[in-house]
Amino acid sequence: MSLPEISRSMLKNSLLLGLFAVVTVGLVAITQHVTAPRIVAAERAAQSQLLSQLLPAGSFDNLLHDSQVTLAADPLLGNLSSKTAYIARLNGQPTAVIVPVTAADGYSGAIHLLVAIKANGQLAGVRVLKHKETPGLGDKIELAKSVWIHGFDGKSLNDPSESGWAVKKDQGQFDQFAGATITPRAVVKAVHQALQYFDAHQRQLLGPSSTTVESSTVRNSNG
Numbered sequence: 518m519s520l521p522e523i524s525r526s527m528l529k530n531s532l533l534l535g536l537f538a539v540v541t542v543g544l545v546a547i548t549q550h551v552t553a554p555r556i557v558a559a560e561r562a563a564q565s566q567l568l569s570q571l572l573p574a575g576s577f578d579n580l581l582h583d584s585q586v587t588l589a590a591d592p593l594l595g596n597l598s599s600k601t602a603y604i605a606r607l608n609g610q611p612t613a614v615i616v617p618v619t620a621a622d623g624y625s626g627a628i629h630l631l632v633a634i635k636a637n638g639q640l641a642g643v644r645v646l647k648h649k650e651t652p653g654l655g656d657k658i659e660l661a662k663s664v665w666i667h668g669f670d671g672k673s674l675n676d677p678s679e680s681g682w683a684v685k686k687d688q689g690q691f692d693q694f695a696g697a698t699i700t701p702r703a704v705v706k707a708v709h710q711a712l713q714y715f716d717a718h719q720r721q722l723l724g725p726s727s728t729t730v731e732s733s734t735v736r737n738s739n740g
């Protein structure tokens with residue numbers, strides 16, 4: 518092959534490669550554009566399902582995902598930035614609030630929870646959203662692994678009393694796991710603090726609101 522022929526071949530291949538890259542990038546962009554709304558809708562549906570699992574059937578008739586309130590960072594919630602809570606309503610009356618809570622002191626770092634508190638101050642339910650605890654030890658906080666998390670159902674700030682809000686090893690009322698006390702201790706503390714937060718802010722959380730999408734901001738416990 519002569520030199521000009523080699524140059525022509527190289528140019529042709531470069532152009533083909535460039536064209537291939539442009540087409541591929543275009544296809545990826547189109548796919549993203551088409552699937553993005555579906556992904557958002559699927560995430561929303563999954564979140565709504567999780568939220569509704571935390572509340573008794575028939576205790577709300579609103580779209581939980583659309584009834585939001587922004588909570589400023591608060592030590593009692595373990596959040597360093599503002600977070601979204603969800604208000605359950607029945608016939609327009611608030612019946613419960615679902616609060617995101619972070620227990621920073623898990624065995625392997627932060628444990629992210631959702632804590633559902635009924636308007637009367639009783640816990641409707643608690644679920645673990647995300648954690649890095651050890652499989653077979655600390656992961657029994659997950660409902661998929663054990664029913665331990667149901668031990669909070671129906672409890673409130675005064676039931677058990679202050680000293681009862683601890684694992685049994687610390688003279689409290691909640692079971693720990695064999696050889697793994699750190700994880701349940703962190704979760705019990707975080708749920709107790711969520712109830713203290715609710716006690717301090719319930720008028721703001723469950724106050725009257727005529728709009729479906731709420732965006733009031735509940736200020737810090739100290740503020």
Ligand SMILES: Cc1cc2nc3c(=O)[nH]c(=O)nc-3n(C[C@H](O)[C@H](O)[C@H](O)COP(=O)(O)O)c2cc1C
Pocket residue numbers: 624625650651652654655656686693694695696697698699700701
């Ligand atoms: C590899 C490894 C992983 C562990 N994972 C956990 C865990 O996820 N959660 C936990 O509470 N303790 C875990 N532990 C045990 C803790 O180090 C600690 O001993 C225990 O929580 C204390 O519980 P106890 O007071 O019942 O002995 C783990 C220990 C080891 C060696």
